[in-house]
Each structure stands twice: as structure tokens, then as C-alpha cells.
Amino acid sequence: MTARVGIPCSLLYFLYYPTWKTFFNELGAQVIPSGNTTREMLDLGVKEALADACVPIKLYFGHVQALIGRVDYLFIPRVVCLNKETTYCPKFLGLPDMIRHSFKKIPPLIDVRIDVREGCNALAKAYQQAGLVLGATRGAIALACRKAMAVERRFFSLLQEGWQPLEAMQILNTGIRPQKQKGRLVFAVLGYPYLVYDQYISVGLLGRLKKMGVEVITVENLPPRALYRQNDHLDKRLFWTLGDLVLRAAHYFFRHTRIDGIIHLTAFGCGPDSLVGKFLEMAAHEHQTVPFMSLSIDEHSGEAGIATRLEAFVDMVCRKKEVCL
Missing domain, CATH: 3.40.50 (Rossmann fold)
Structure with missing residues (x-):
């Protein structure tokens, strides 16, 4: 059997x-x-x-x-x-x-x-x-x-290559690559994969951004060599694997002029993120030309609140970049 x-x-x-x-x-x-x-x-x-x-x-x-x-x-x-x-x-x-x-x-x-x-x-x-x-x-x-x-x-x-995990799994299963849609804005979404890619717990964050004409890049889309070269100004690496990757990706994106905005998705009550979030706020303060927003979610998070904050953030970036979506 x-x-x-x-x-x-x-x-x-x-x-x-x-x-x-x-x-x-x-x-x-x-x-x-x-x-x-x-x-x-x-x-x-x-x-x-x-x-x-x-x-x-x-x-x-x-x-x-x-x-x-x-x-x-x-x-x-x-x-x-x-x-x-x-x-x-x-x-x-x-x-x-x-x-x-x-x-x-x-x-x-x-x-x-x-x-x-x-x-x-x-x-x-x-x-x-x-x-x-x-x-x-x-x-x-x-x-x-x-x-x-x-x-x-x-x-x-x-x-x-820029695919998200669920898309990559589908490509492996079918061998078919769907057509990518370019957005007028490019956002980096930082966070642990089990938050960012779970469509339910993230309240469809990635899908909402794409519907608003925003192209999304995540930590997993970056080559390991690019991540390894980041955080050279810190005394040592963060102790936790996923937190270290998020922080390295943040420094990469803050230094990358092609990024129009950065969103950090975090879970309420996450111990490692209490430290990572503080480092991200410090990095955002040093690179004020790149709009930054942090979203915290838990089991009580509702769609309305997340949607409102996303729409306001995208609208703010549009006005700053003088882009009409």
C-alpha cells in the first residue's frame, strides 16, 4: 500500500x-x-x-x-x-x-x-x-x-527570474510560463515567505498591489550573491535566518533607485521581527527618498483596514512620482 x-x-x-x-x-x-x-x-x-x-x-x-x-x-x-x-x-x-x-x-x-x-x-x-x-x-x-x-x-x-513561489510551483507542474504584466510602479514587499505568500493571512496583499498596477519584487526574487553583499556596515549578521535575509534585502532595495516604495509585512507577536522592524525603520530614516510602510497582521486582521492602508500608500507614491495608475 x-x-x-x-x-x-x-x-x-x-x-x-x-x-x-x-x-x-x-x-x-x-x-x-x-x-x-x-x-x-x-x-x-x-x-x-x-x-x-x-x-x-x-x-x-x-x-x-x-x-x-x-x-x-x-x-x-x-x-x-x-x-x-x-x-x-x-x-x-x-x-x-x-x-x-x-x-x-x-x-x-x-x-x-x-x-x-x-x-x-x-x-x-x-x-x-x-x-x-x-x-x-x-x-x-x-x-x-x-x-x-x-x-x-x-x-x-x-x-x-521574478516569479512568486506559487507561480513557480505551477510552472514546474505545467511547464507553462504565464505572461508577466509590468506595472507603472515597482514595490518591494519584505517579510517572511509564510506571511507574504499566504493569500489568506496576508489578506491578498500581492494580488491587491498587482490590481492597482504595482509590480512586486520580494526577498526571494533577489540573487543570493546580491543579498550576501548587503549589511556590510553592520557589526555582524542577525542571528535568525529569515530575519537576516529580510534586513539584507531591505538594504539592497533602499540602495536600488528602481524601487518606488517598500512595504514590510510582519506578524504581531513575532520575536525576531521586533528587532528586524527596528532596523528597517532606521534604514528607512537614512533613505527618506524611498517611501516605506510597515503592516502588522494577526488572526484578527480585516480586509478593509489593510486595503485602505495600501490604497493610501499607493496613492501617496503616485503623487510623489507623478504617476497616474
Whole structure:
């Protein structure tokens, strides 16, 4: 019988789902995603998660709940470090434990630890452990891992071409590239991928901007080399991986004259963002020629408030740039 592996469509799903899906499919498993975020998922997550958890974690709990009873395994890796320098949020590190102790009846977790600081083969070993849970041979696991890494390279190449993760996933599945629409304004949208690209929790931020004639560039659209050269004026890198990337991208965009405005999307109650947000405000103060706005969202955020602020910001930039959309 084919094993069914469930993958919650939240957190690192937006960056690594093609990799994970390819890996498990190559081992003969059926991958079942939890699907697009809904109000019901968020309500379930709020009910099950700790009260002081940020909204992305609460949402992840809701996606897990949506998979219970539908799959044989849940893939919830303990992602610690992927670049040998910075680590992910502590809640990422403890995610398998939080899930395991919050739900009474859940399928077995594939909760391999991924920390590339443990050696040059650490990533391959993590995937090997995941494959062994499904009873695959080491040879089959090695082949599946190579194919998954090849898909990951193609996926990130599409992101750097300017596609958003969901668009890149569609291109990988169909091979068809939709026509891009140029906007009269170009905004950089900064934030963690699980906030920016989740259409429900972000209240359709990217879609709203595109409807207003704004072309959007995000952190994931930038080449790694460009990001690595930023923040040279800071004493050291930020400790948290995603926060470090957001700050580096901000400095890149502030120095990039093609950007008409920058929006920072953050989650209320996010610990790392309390520091990142302050650094962004300092950078915005140093580059006052680039309009900057910060949007904070939580489980109570409504469409009307977000839409009003976006429209006002776009209108302000239009008047400043003397552009009529």
C-alpha cells in the first residue's frame, strides 16, 4: 500500500514544497498537501496552539489539523540551519515537539533534524533518515535526494527570474510560463515567505498591489550573491535566518533607485521581527527618498483596514512620482 505523507501548506512550504514533494514521490509515497489557508484552519490553529504563539505558528497548527485522518505520516522537519551561519526561529526548532504534544491522535511524524553545520553530508543524512522511515533502500533514497535537489535548483531559479513561489510551483507542474504584466510602479514587499505568500493571512496583499498596477519584487526574487553583499556596515549578521535575509534585502532595495516604495509585512507577536522592524525603520530614516510602510497582521486582521492602508500608500507614491495608475 502506498504511504501517504502529509505536508502542511505553511511556514517553509512556500520555499521547499517542490523539493519535499519530489523526494517522497520518488520513493513511491503519495504527498498530500493540506491546501490553501481558510478561516476554519486559522480558527482550529488558534484553538490548539499556545496563546502567545505568533499567527504563523497558530496557522501551522490549523494546517496540521486539516491533515489528521487523511495521511499515514506527517512531514514536520526540525529545520535548524541551512547556510552554516544563521539559525531559524526557535519555534521552527521545536515545531515537531509542539505538534506532538498538542494533538492527542496524530499520525507518526517524520521529524528529521536538518542542520548543515553538522557536516558536509548533513542534509543528505537528514533525507536518508526520512526515507528509511518509509522503508526505502539507501540507493533509492540517494537517487530521490538527487532528483529533489535538481528540482529545488530549478525552483529557486524561477524565483530569481521574478516569479512568486506559487507561480513557480505551477510552472514546474505545467511547464507553462504565464505572461508577466509590468506595472507603472515597482514595490518591494519584505517579510517572511509564510506571511507574504499566504493569500489568506496576508489578506491578498500581492494580488491587491498587482490590481492597482504595482509590480512586486520580494526577498526571494533577489540573487543570493546580491543579498550576501548587503549589511556590510553592520557589526555582524542577525542571528535568525529569515530575519537576516529580510534586513539584507531591505538594504539592497533602499540602495536600488528602481524601487518606488517598500512595504514590510510582519506578524504581531513575532520575536525576531521586533528587532528586524527596528532596523528597517532606521534604514528607512537614512533613505527618506524611498517611501516605506510597515503592516502588522494577526488572526484578527480585516480586509478593509489593510486595503485602505495600501490604497493610501499607493496613492501617496503616485503623487510623489507623478504617476497616474
